[in-house]
Amino acid sequence: MTASAWGNPVVGGRVLQQHRLRRLDACTPAMLGIESAPAGHNPSSGDTDYVVRTHDSALRARLASAKNGVSTVVTMTGSMMAGKKRSAWEAIKDGAFMSQGWVLWPLFHPATPEELSAVLPCLPPRSILWLPQLERYFPGRSPAEDDRLALALRTLLHDERRAPIVVLLTTSTRHWRALSIPDNSGVRAPAEHLRRLLYGSDIAVPSSFTSDEMARARQSPHPGVAEAAQRCHDGEVVQYLAVVPYLRARFDNLLKPERAVLDTALDLRRLGHSPWMSKQLLEQACGLDASLGDSAFVDAIGSLLEPNAAGESILVERTTASARGRSVEYRVHEWVERHGIRQRATLVFRSGLLDALSEHADPACRVDLSAQCEARGMLREAVGFALQYTDERAGWRRAGTLLQSPGWIDDAIACLRQAVLMGDAEALRSLYRLCVEQGRLGDLADWWPRLTPEETAQTWLILGHVHTSLGRSPRKSYQRAALAGDDSAMAIAAAIMAEEGKLTEAVQWLVSLATEGRFRALRACLMSCVCGVSCGR
Numbered sequence: 001m002t003a004s005a006w007g008n009p010v011v012g013g014r015v016l017q018q019h020r021l022r023r024l025d026a027c028t029p030a031m032l033g034i035e036s037a038p039a040g041h042n043p044s045s046g047d048t049d050y051v052v053r054t055h056d057s058a059l060r061a062r063l064a065s066a067k068n069g070v071s072t073v074v075t076m077t078g079s080m081m082a083g084k085k086r087s088a089w090e091a092i093k094d095g096a097f098m099s100q101g102w103v104l105w106p107l108f109h110p111a112t113p114e115e116l117s118a119v120l121p122c123l124p125p126r127s128i129l130w131l132p133q134l135e136r137y138f139p140g141r142s143p144a145e146d147d148r149l150a151l152a153l154r155t156l157l158h159d160e161r162r163a164p165i166v167v168l169l170t171t172s173t174r175h176w177r178a179l180s181i182p183d184n185s186g187v188r189a190p191a192e193h194l195r196r197l198l199y200g201s202d203i204a205v206p207s208s209f210t211s212d213e214m215a216r217a218r219q220s221p222h223p224g225v226a227e228a229a230q231r232c233h234d235g236e237v238v239q240y241l242a243v244v245p246y247l248r249a250r251f252d253n254l255l256k257p258e259r260a261v262l263d264t265a266l267d268l269r270r271l272g273h274s275p276w277m278s279k280q281l282l283e284q285a286c287g288l289d290a291s292l293g294d295s296a297f298v299d300a301i302g303s304l305l306e307p308n309a310a311g312e313s314i315l316v317e318r319t320t321a322s323a324r325g326r327s328v329e330y331r332v333h334e335w336v337e338r339h340g341i342r343q344r345a346t347l348v349f350r351s352g353l354l355d356a357l358s359e360h361a362d363p364a365c366r367v368d369l370s371a372q373c374e375a376r377g378m379l380r381e382a383v384g385f386a387l388q389y390t391d392e393r394a395g396w397r398r399a400g401t402l403l404q405s406p407g408w409i410d411d412a413i414a415c416l417r418q419a420v421l422m423g424d425a426e427a428l429r430s431l432y433r434l435c436v437e438q439g440r441l442g443d444l445a446d447w448w449p450r451l452t453p454e455e456t457a458q459t460w461l462i463l464g465h466v467h468t469s470l471g472r473s474p475r476k477s478y479q480r481a482a483l484a485g486d487d488s489a490m491a492i493a494a495a496i497m498a499e500e501g502k503l504t505e506a507v508q509w510l511v512s513l514a515t516e517g518r519f520r521a522l523r524a525c526l527m528s529c530v531c532g533v534s535c536g537r
Contacts (some may be wrong), residue, residue, distance in 0.1 A: 001104070003319075004483045006389055007372045010386075016392060018201075019451070020104060021103045021104070021105050021123075021124075021127070022104055023101060023102070023103055023104075023107075024093070024097055024101075024102045024103065024104050024128065025094065025098045025235055026102055029086075029089055029105070031107050032089060032104075032130060032132075033085065034086055034087065034089055034299035036087050038205070040408070049220045049221055049222035049339040050086065050090050050221065050224065051209070051213055051216050051237070052213075052216070053083070053087065053205075053206075053210075053213055054206075054210060054407065055087065055203055055204065055206070056087060056091065056206055057161065058203050059074065059076070059087060059088070059091045059203050060091055062074050062185040062335055063091055063092070063094075063166065063513035065094045065164075066099070066164040066166045067097070067164075069162075069163055069164050069220035070163065070164055071158070071159075071162075071163045071164050071165040071166070072154070072157070072164075072165075072166055072223070073153070073156040073157060073166075073198075074088075074167070074168055074169045074201055074203060075134065075165070075166040075170070075171060075176065075198055075201040075202045075203070076088055076168070076169065076171075076202075076203055076207065077170075077171055077172070077173050077176040077204050077205065078166070078172070078173060078204060078207060079172065079173060079203050079207045080172065081238055081239045081242045081243070082205045082206065082207045082238060082239075083205055083238040084132075084170040085132055085170055087136075087191065087205055087392065088130075088168050088170065088240070091130070092104075092128060092166070093169070097128075097230065100126060100193060101124045101126060102127070102166075103124065103126065103127050103128070103129055103130070104127070104128045104130050104131060104228050105119060105123065105127060105130065106119075106130065107130075109138075109287045111131070112417050113136075113137045113140050113145070113149055115197070116131070116137060116149065117148070117149050117152055117526075120152045120153065120155075120156050121152075121439065122340070123156065123162065123165065124162065125161075125162045125163060125164065125165070126164060126165075127162075127165055127166070128165075128167075128168060128333055129165070129166065129167045129168065130168055131167075131169050131170075132170045132174075133170065133171065133420075134169045134170065134171035134175060134179075135171060135172070135175050136321055137149065138150070138179065138194055143191045145189075146193075146194050146269065147191035147192060147193045147194065148190040150191055150193035150194035150196075150197045151153075151193040153167060153197055154196065154197050155307065157197075163381070167197075169201070173204070176202060179194065179195075179198060180195075206233050207235075207236060207238075207239070208235030208236055209229075209236075209237050210235070212233075213237075214229055214235055214237070214436065215476070217229035217237050218230060224241060224245075225237070225241065226242040230381070231244070232244070233281035233335075233338060235435060239335075240335075240380060242312075243308070243312040243335065244335055244515045245313065246308045247312065247314065247333060247335055247336055248343065249337075250314055250341070251278070251314070251336060251339065251340065254298070254314075256294045256304070257288055257297070257299065257300035258300045258303050259306060259312075259414075260286055260300070260306055261282065261286050261288075261300045262314060262340065263334065263340075263344065264282060264285050264286040264305065264316075264353070265282060265283075265315075265330070265331075265332050266332065266337065266340045266341055267344075267353065268282075268285060268353075268357070269337060269341070270341060270372070271353075271372050271373070272365060272368030272369040272370075272371060272372035272373075273357065273361055273362065273365050273368070274362050274364060274365040274368075275331040275332070275337075275440045276318070276329040276330070276331045276362070277329060277330055277331065277362075278327055278328070278329050278360055278362075279301075279327070279328045279329070279330065280360045281356055281357070281359075281361060282301075282330060282351060282536060283297050283359035284355070284356035284360060285353050285356035285357065286357070287352045288300075297505070301315065301330070303527075305317055311334065313331065314332070314333055314335065314336055315330045315332060316330065316331050317330055317331075318330075318331075323425060327482070333401065339418065353411050354381055357369060358384060358385070358388070359384075361385075362387075363389075363390045364386050364390065366385045366386075366390070367385075367389060367398075369385040369471055370382045370383075370385035370386045370389075370398060370402075373385060374402060379402060379403075379405070382402055383402050383403065386398040386399045386402060387399055392418075392422060393419050393423065393427065394424070394426040396415045396418045396422065396427065397415070397416060397417035397419040397424055397426060397427040397430065399412075399414045399415040399421065400413070400415035400427065400430065400431075400434075400476070401430065403415060404434065409434070411437055412434065413431065413435075413440075413443075414435065416428075416430055416431040417431065421445065425465045428462060429462065432462050451506070452471075460477050460478070460480040460484060460486075461477070461481045461489060462487070464478045464481065464489070464492075473496070474496070475496045475500070476494055478490075478492045478496065479493045479509070480492035481493075485515075490510070490513065493506075493509075494506045494509070494510055497509070
């Protein structure tokens with residue numbers, strides 16, 4: 001039966017003309033939204049040379065059944081620009097599909113769920129449903145609508161009158177996982193017929209080429225593919241072909257305000273800021289010359305946000321909501337960031353850069369900012385960011401550690417003491433080590449009542465070491481450590497008491513602990529008795 005015999009579908013009173021169906025041998029990659037020629041190369045020269053990849057064999061095996069008259073569905077999954085559509089195109093332009101007169105739908109513009117639902121009953125045999133971006137169809141407005149559309153697709157695939165039919169889908173890995181959520185997940189689960197439609201249909205398309213694929217790409221007769229294989233990072237040949245020539249050209253031809261904004265963003269990243277930067281941070285740190293005009297920053301941002309045909313741009317924008325309200329943030333395109341940082345060998349500290357970071361930096365990245373400043377010998381700035389940590393205890397401890405390297409011991413001790421006062425046990429250990437190194441254990445012992453550290457066994461063990469080093473009796477400290485749950489401190493305290501001639505008191509103390517379920521105290525009691533006997537007491 002010919003394509004015309006199946007009639008024209010109608011959506012909302014509008015007839016979907018049969019020209020939407022086209023013979024496969026009359027289709028081109030451009031009709032399907034495939035950028036087969038990279039920017040900077042002549043598209044009229046034909047497709048870029050295709051490098052056969054590992055997943056292609058699985059795809060061709062899945063489609064072999066359709067050539068033999070059995071309908072099938074294939075879902076290509078992977079990250080954006082992994083090459084899902086190109087792989088599918090290379091598989092269906094096989095000679096068998098062409099010679100058998102297969103037709104393809106839709107062409108020229110994306111279909112809606114309503115159009116898809118209307119066209120399904122009208123598709124003739126040997127039709128290929130080309131449905132990139134599965135998220136355009138599922139999930140829809142309701143699980144019931146998802147179920148109806150998925151059931152219609154399953155019915156099409158099982159209709160022997162119209163076999164063979166191929167349903168070619170593409171989607172992101174994240175969306176595929178969302179559609180694979182089981183019913184008991186606690187979130188909106190995919191409709192039953194949708195899960196049955198998609199089950200076992202996925203073929204993963206890796207983002208990166210394997211080493212063998214890279215070797216073949218480097219030997220490609222197409223100069224664009226060979227260049228991409230030589231210059232791309234981490235095997236991302238497809239991504240390079242799709243966006244890098246455009247981004248490189250934009251990067252090399254930025255206007256002065258655009259260059260200033262981008263360089264500022266790159267410097268902020270090199271200093272340790274997170275990828276997303278608030279508009280206030282970027283504008284203040286950039287500090288564009290007033291002679292460029294009041295709107296220079298806004299105009300530069302707008303230009304850097306302009307996408308190419310593939311939707312890629314130098315900057316990416318998002319709006320976030322918090323308790324303080326909605327705010328606009330930007331990040332640099334990943335490739336532009338890598339390329340820009342390599343090109344920009346020296347970090348330039350423009351006026352106001354660190355002030356802007358101190359005022360507007362993301363609180364979550366102040367740890368990295370402090371570390372980067374320390375690595376660059378900017379000690380005061382490193383301490384300043386440390387004191388802005390979200391975790392104040394960790395910030396005071398970090399400041400105390402930083403201040404030791406230049407020999408600012410009093411300041412270091414003051415910061416560590418502040419962390420200890422806030423209950424930071426790690427700061428207490430650092431303070432103890434510093435006081436030992438500086439011969440100031442007496443100061444630590446004198447401060448102890450005012451420090452009021454968190455009463456853990458470890459804090460009392462440290463005080464015990466302090467008193468021992470000073471030649472004072474550590475017995476009370478070890479007893480407090482024992483009461484806090486440390487069995488070794490229990491034995492040490494009992495032995496000290498026995499050596500001080502307080503064997504009976506030691507036994508009574510240990511027995512009191514044993515009655516509270518501290519059965520290991522009995523062993524310590526026996527050890528103290530042996531100690532007492534050996535001492536002749």
